[in-house]
Amino acid sequence: MPRAGWKKPGSERRLSDLVSVGVLSRVFPPGVVDAVIAETGRTERRHRSLPARVMAYFAIGMALYSEGSYEDVFAQLTDGLSWASGWVEEFSPPSKSAIFQARRRLGSEPVAALFARVARPIGGADTAGVWLAGRRVVAVDGTCLDVADTPVNAEHFGRPGVRKGEQAAFPQARLVALAECGTHAIFAARIGAY
Template sequence: MPRAGWVKPESDQRLSDHLALGVLTRVFTPEVVDEVLVERGRVERRNRLLPARVVVYYVLALALFASCSYEEVMRKLVSGLEWASGRPHQWTIPTKAALFQARKRLGSEPLRALYEKVAMPLSDARAPGSCYRSWRLMSIHGSTMSAPASDANIEHFGLPPSSRAGHGGVFPQVRLLGLVECGWHAIVDAALGTYEHREQALAESVVRSLRPGMLLLADRAFFSYRLWDLCRSSGADLLWRMPSDSVVPVEKRYPDGSFASYVHSGTRSRADDTAGIAVRVVEFVGTASSADTDHGEGRIHRLLTTITDPEAAPANELVRVYSQLWEIEAAFDGLGTHERGRGVVLRSKTPDGVIQEVYGYLCLHYAIRSLMRSVTWPN
């Protein structure tokens, strides 16, 4: 009940809604959206109630207002764009069927292209956790998102084994692999797949975004000779945890406790693969307070790194750097919970709609991180 002196607003639109939409149009400007639409051949040949540019922003707004109906999201979008431009005009809210058809015409490709065109690392040396010495810290991480249990989604994305056996959830799972900067937790590249896709295979798609001067952190689930060699060939340095059952020879022991070793494909004999890939191994002991539940208190674990000079990166420092890997979970928690709400399932009942929607969430997540960066470090 309103207090004395309060006046009931004429509209249920909140200033926070307008500002949130303003963040999207600031990061994903109309000029960039139009450029993507031209590149992807989505420019209209006739005037429509829902032009392609509006539909792109509508998909982003679906992620922003995840708990609202399709029509309510469009009402918020139109009101927000009018507020931002200062040019109100009469506009009929399309039906749910019209919105569905507009999204179908647009497809997922423009949203993917928009995300890939804009997303890039945000951090600089001033941001806590963004760098180690001269390296920009990056991480890779995998997660899943639940899609509606339509026949098309189940056939395309697949169900977890527990669902197929009649236990647990019944939602198809979209597998998502992200390359994340450790400073602002911005997801700067991503790969999508079905539940059956292995994270190692998806990770090969984000190697394109690695650069010299980066130090890539990764959990033991990502280790394979092929992926290690691909990432190493990008010029970036690597710091990955090894699987617990891996055996690595000690070639030379250094004063900081680390040692020189090598990794090889395992498909050839030692005689045929004499050199392998030179690495340095850092051992550490798991603690009860470790964020990695697989560490195990008192167990010895190993990190592999391409930084072979112990003076350039001492072993104890690399162990502390590796602990930042778990901060990446906050980035995916932000994508999966803060934007969507805990336990929320995606809306789309077609595979292409699901993919379009996931890229909408990736764009939203990047826009929020970009805003946080600009507020903290405006120059």
């Protein structure tokens, strides 16, 4: 039973969903994001409603909320920003087309450079499972990811064979990562063709 005076929030998102934007901005501080965007030559020449920094956070959000549509991911991020401002600021999500165009302008280089800048082993000298005989314990792991079924993706990534003479329904990218065993922190990764 709800308490007296309780109002249902305008969003169905949980507090943990909203706080994730704050965590994103701590792991990827705006100054670092802006520096990486400048280094990769993706700084805007004019003011846009979806600046490169917002789209960099959006790209990270797409990885965190991979089940959602563009609009869902953007709403998740902007709800977090609204929550962080004490519900003072309201953000209305842009159209799917505007998000797609802004994402294309940004490209993948700034996101890859951002990962390279911030991804590090995080275990300290006393973190359990991180060290063995004075050496950091790491693991190599890999997985395959379905990518959009486009001619460009099929040519670049390829399609795995499922049976003799047949190919999978979607092109697949192979992801290989290096992770710290005690913390599971990924500090190096490559995505390539199947």
